[in-house]
Amino acid sequence: MRNPLSDKVVDIKPSGIRKFFDIVSEMDDVISLGVGEPDFDTPWHIRDEGIYSLEKGKTFYTSNSGLKELRMEICNYLKRRVNVEYDWAKEVIITVGGSEAIDIGLRAMINPGDEVLIPQPSYVSYEPCAILADATPVIIDLKAENEFRLTAKELEDAITDKTKLLILPFPNNPTGAIMERADLEAIAEVVIKHDLFVMSDEIYSELTYKDEHVSIASLPGMKERTILINGFSKAYAMTGWRLGYACGPQEIIQQMTKIHQFAIMCAPTTSQYAAVEALKNGDADVEEMRTSYNQRRRFLMESFRKMGLECFEPYGAFYVFPCIKEFGMTSDEFATRFLEEEKVAVVPGTAFGDSGEGFLRISYAYSLEKLRLAMDKMEQFIGRLREEKRN
Amino acid sequence: MREELLAIIEKNSRIDLQELAAMLGVAEIDVVNELAALEREGIICGYHTLVNWENTSIEKVTALIEVRVTPQRGEGFDSIAERIYKYSEVSSVYLISGGYDLMVILEGKSLRDVSNFVSDKLSTLDSVLSTATHFILKKYKDHGTIMDQQKEDEREVFIP
Structure with a gap:
């Protein structure tokens, strides 16, 4: 049989994080900060x-x-x-x-x-x-x-x-x-x-x-x-x-x-x-959601500051993009270990291009309760990583 | 920060101070001072808990009573409202525009409890002209909170 497919389409690389998300969807009790869509219902x-x-x-x-x-x-x-x-x-x-x-x-x-x-x-x-x-x-x-x-x-x-x-x-x-x-x-x-x-x-x-x-x-x-x-x-x-x-x-x-x-x-x-x-x-709804996102954004920035994790202050969307270069791991390694050890899913920066290496995308389209839980786990995790590095 | 602070604690008065400060992007001490000021100014009048009594074994009856009254010369509705709200079984009293004057919300242990209150205490007040009592059968939503709603995150994983 002839090749049924278009070379142009076949040659397009599938998203590099498919494997990562496959693991996420199979694990139970994962706190996912990976999704890029609002957690609010449509008004x-x-x-x-x-x-x-x-x-x-x-x-x-x-x-x-x-x-x-x-x-x-x-x-x-x-x-x-x-x-x-x-x-x-x-x-x-x-x-x-x-x-x-x-x-x-x-x-x-x-x-x-x-x-x-x-x-x-x-x-x-x-x-x-x-x-x-x-x-x-x-x-x-x-x-x-x-x-x-x-x-x-x-x-x-x-x-x-x-x-x-x-x-x-x-x-x-x-x-x-x-x-x-x-x-x-x-x-x-x-x-x-x-x-x-x-x-x-x-x-x-x-x-x-x-x-x-x-x-x-x-x-x-x-x-x-x-x-x-x-x-x-x-x-x-x-x-x-x-x-x-x-x-x-x-x-x-x-x-x-x-x-x-x-x-x-x-x-x-x-x-x-x-x-x-x-x-x-819909203006009032937008305003309400924006205020809520902003509170979560500030909460995450404050959490990073307390952990001593480097992150420029982002003023848009609902993502923060902290830098993890201090741990000497790739984004993918960090995200995979974080998922395996703490059951928190964040997206490696490299999913969005090579220049995302050394960064993580954390979505704050999640309730504060979830964010708080995830930040506690993140603090433990990077505490452990720093400990490992010292030894 | 005042409006945003009020909006947050109106929904969750038990929120951690540190977290509250982080959400507002201010220092913790500023939040403490602002809360104290709000209490002093009578803007924050209490910190209550929203209880769904239906999920306990404790019987409670809530009634909504429409009250028509004769306002008092020089006092308007205030003095009669005061006579009513001083009863401890009365949880809220509002002055209302429209077909009646005061809306009284009452919590009692039983129907008899409520009807006794209405017939013995409320109706016998001199300035009360008439009452109409409505018993609440079910609370669906109270103080902006939908009762009996456990919301799951239904978002599916997609890439990315």
């Missing part, structure tokens, strides 16, 4: 609106780009929150999660051999999606001393005459890093100078704990060269609803809509009705 009024839409029989496809009302609410929201104005009819597409927007955005923009710049550590989908879109991914290794922000210098150094697109994943999963206005202005200057485009993945935009999130699309000259990606999963605890969106120049959105229309048809209708409610009446 009831949002769920109720989804249920009501079903009761009313809203069970048809929506238009390919998504419900008109939802696209209009998204435009209101972006104007209100990040001060960028989009035309709901031409510059917005509703997707199946932010992840679909990443995929079709890349496919709509890339010609074979175009280089796509991917800062790492970052979410695991960018590189495979770029490869599937026939791009050449070029990794930019972010550094702890810059608090894992992307600097203009790092960007400049990675640019060649083949570079077309920069993926900008902030607030960042897994580091929790954010990019502030001044950081973005420096990046925008380089982007404009080299005539690049930006795919700005702002899925964690509502979860920042310093100043308000700034979108690079709001900077002068950037809206016309930015695809802004966001969604409902993180802000409104709606991961399972699978709903995101992309906004950008009409010509790009149009081509993305073409792929979306042939591959997906439209995003789930029930989710879209619920999302309208989220945007209209």
